[in-house]
Amino acid sequence: MEKQNDETFKIVSLTSEDIRWPTSLQGDGSDAMHTDPDYSCVYVTLKLKNGTKGHGLTFTLGRGTEVVKSAVEAMKHLVIDRNCWEIFHNFGVFWRALTSESQLRWIGPEKGVTHLAVAAIINALWDLWARLEGKPVWQLLVDMEPEVLVSTIDFRYISDVITPEEAINLLKQNSATKTERQNDLLKNGYPAYTTQVGWMGYSDEKIKGLCKDYLLKAYTSFKLKVGRDFESDVRRCKIVRESIGWENQLMIDANQIWDVNQAIEWVIRLAEYKPLWIEEPTSPDDILGHAAISKALEPFNIGVATGEMCANRIMFKQFLQSGAMQFCQIDSARIGGINEILSVYLMAKKLNVKVCPHAGGVGLCEMVQHLQMWDYVSLSATKSGRMIEYVDQQHDQFEYPVEIKNACYMPPRHPGYSTELKQSAINEYKFPNGSWWVANAGTTKPVA
């Protein structure tokens, strides 16, 4: 019997859970715009009739997680009772059906809450697919014929920059040397950088201590949050440069705090600390603004990095087209899952922009490593100037946490997308009825 007609591969349930960790209590993850994040996620579990499960999630910051969960529930009717192979074999078509549902698309389209919900569902489907194939997602992607991989992508609205035929050709370009890179990856892993040293809420002493720790762990690239006030930015840049020296890399991140002209002035005044990039200098929607900032900072050899809050492939397309980003920071949970992220990698390759993924949060490191590793083996064929963000948070909550060795991500070996949470974590942090929230009801700060 064809798998597509085999009843046991029918998706019989989709559950979504609102899970929140009280990270705001420590100031972890704080930046100029997000002063008190409670790292959270909407966690989706799909179950086949034969019992196989797939897990996916999208990252949130606490309040509002219930809104995204409600969007997942609104899409449930598009998934339930479908044979999963029928989905995988027509994945581009399914992806469009999910993102273009004739009534739901009005409240997006393809952005914000509904697209986060799509990401959670799509990530769960890829986890399921990889488990069924007995491979980690990066390997599933690497082993896929270019034509099959490209068939998972919806090229609507990006065909003026890339066509399926071009995408297939890009994937074939370096295929002869794939094994070489795969072996390198298994041996050496993929370079990480750390954001752990410079959260906005951290004291100078804590920053100093963390720089030392991460140097000892072999890190060579360090990211610092900036943008709240200029004097403190200078002080913090100085502390990091004194700690890491000039042979290592410093990146700075403003988390959208500035207007365009203010960004240009502020960053030029920090240029003496030689940051490799300024990340999110202004609104994630301002393509032309980022292009202006990029142009103004070029003489100072400072690149612009953005993407973690870029809404979809259409926005990425324009950032890439217009020289508005020198570092493309795809996020594994904001745009509509792997299918759409693959299209961004392909456009970045064609337009010659380096992809340095956003990670951290909940499960972002776990997921995005798969994609960047596939890119190295199958598409860009180089690690040069590329690295994956690393933050040491919430990994212990997962069944298959990332493994870092010598400041490198080591390729996951377990089948799936590394997205499965421990049942104990769910029991503890499920909101509002998990054991932590029940025990601490009323002791945490009020909702705003």
Next chain:
Amino acid sequence: MEKQNDETFKIVSLTSEDIRWPTSLQGDGSDAMHTDPDYSCVYVTLKLKNGTKGHGLTFTLGRGTEVVKSAVEAMKHLVIDRNCWEIFHNFGVFWRALTSESQLRWIGPEKGVTHLAVAAIINALWDLWARLEGKPVWQLLVDMEPEVLVSTIDFRYISDVITPEEAINLLKQNSATKTERQNDLLKNGYPAYTTQVGWMGYSDEKIKGLCKDYLLKAYTSFKLKVGRDFESDVRRCKIVRESIGWENQLMIDANQIWDVNQAIEWVIRLAEYKPLWIEEPTSPDDILGHAAISKALEPFNIGVATGEMCANRIMFKQFLQSGAMQFCQIDSARIGGINEILSVYLMAKKLNVKVCPHAGGVGLCEMVQHLQMWDYVSLSATKSGRMIEYVDQQHDQFEYPVEIKNACYMPPRHPGYSTELKQSAINEYKFPNGSWWVANAGTTKPVA
């Protein structure tokens, strides 16, 4: 006692309701992308301690309305217990607090579900404000000192195109002749165009009949949905042109169905029917795409119109900056309410682009007329080449429906934003427990 310290002006409740009309049963409102809309809204009611109420809404298409409602509920804590005058006197600051809540902004920011929720709340606040002042919103805006009006706007991310000082100057430019235009408005109203003749789901006969009807009603501009298949577009354009002649205006609307190059080719092939504009030729997020289409269609004298699904002022800024729209179609329920829409009008004025608002749906005509009338009296000071979309749907559901005379919107006279629904309409169409939905449970088509 100062009003800001007067307890009776405290907002003591905010309720939100999910209301859906089964419009998909008739094919009203259908287009190339939205094949079966059930016109719906999230309806917000604010109540002061003194009993005064304000009503606001955001338009949706059926499924997903509950998601937007959940976002409204997530913002409740920012509104409840606030003195409304404290909000109105620092409206720009309040608006930013609502749109930049440190945890909620992650699931936007300022786009999709959360921004629709903001619109519903902000619209209710303006309705409340205008009622307290005993004026319709357009009059409230017209009578406002430029400095006060500008203080309601958050200029974050748009200061590279317009500053508060420039905005004040633009508002002062034509203030000497305001009374003249106000009198003209009261006498003659503001021109409307009709979209009623050409929904995608309508038969050729129905289109012909409607063209005749609307000509008799003195309409001179007619909009037709296109984009599903080329042959039928040609046939429908021909029918409308034969019915309305060449002395009247035809506009065509593709509702985002095409990719960039496809849009250019398709519209050039329809150029012989001399449409004034092509509306929404491609993704509402594709600024550079719209700029390319605008450039390609310029030789054919066809403008590009878009904006009804433009996410926020930052996106509008770029469309206006880059020549990507020749007709700016603000929507009164998608971007974050009046405060943000005012900033779009100001940028359009500065960059010399005509504003022709999107309307129809539920309550969009009722609301947007106020804004366009204010623009005429206080800002653009001209009706030339401008008009407001008009669709004859759902008006009877409102307490103060639009009044059309000689194909013109007549200025509303009742205090407020014309947003109050009849209680009978709420009782009938509240979802899923309104009397219509209970009586027809199971008789309508399934959820997808």
